[in-house]
Amino acid sequence: ITKRDVREGTVSRFKSTAYPPVVNVDGRSIIVANYQTLGLNWWALTASYSQPGVITDLQYTVGRRGDAPWSAPLATTACALRADPRVVSLELDRAVPGLTTMELAGPDAVLQIDQRKLNIFKSTAAGLSFEVDSSPDLADPRYLVVRRPLRGVAAWFENPAYRPEIGDYMVTADGKLVGIMISRDKCF
DSSP states (O other): EEETTTTTTEEEOOOOOOOOOEEETEEEEEEEEETTTTTTTOGSOOSSSSOEEEEEEOEEEEEEEEOOOOEEEEOOOEEEESSSSEEEEESSOOOOTTTBBOOOTTTTTTHHHHHEEEEEOSSSSTTEEEEEEEOOOOOOOEEEEEOOOOOGGGGSSSSSGGGGGGTTTTETTTTOEEESSSSEEEEO
């Protein structure tokens, strides 16, 4: 993402790599991610009167690593979900060679399985995952609350690689997408 400051003529850039899930929805391949994972919370995107600017470039590239690496620009519209606008979907506008998509877990699947068998996959590190305990949010059943074993000062010594973060995603033991983390302890 590139932004040019109108008054000063300076250019700001944001670049990152993410590993969001790709799910199969009615035969279409859809990337599902937290808006933060896509860089849409970057401070320079929120133009204000004190920092007027123009977005000059917004590029996403989808790629595949491994034996047959492949990449191409992604030219599609991002759609924020009405139920929770922090979760965004992007349809892949072309076939990706060797892409394996995930299935969506049904709304009642989370209640029927052993919730100790849910896994969090990091959106910032390819393949890094860990098991979590979760329970339905009693205030809003669309969310799961991730129970963290360490609290207070003990949490300081917790390995951050094994701590849920915004943008990570939750998966059932059989590989179906449950949801996207919208905070460190809440999954939509």
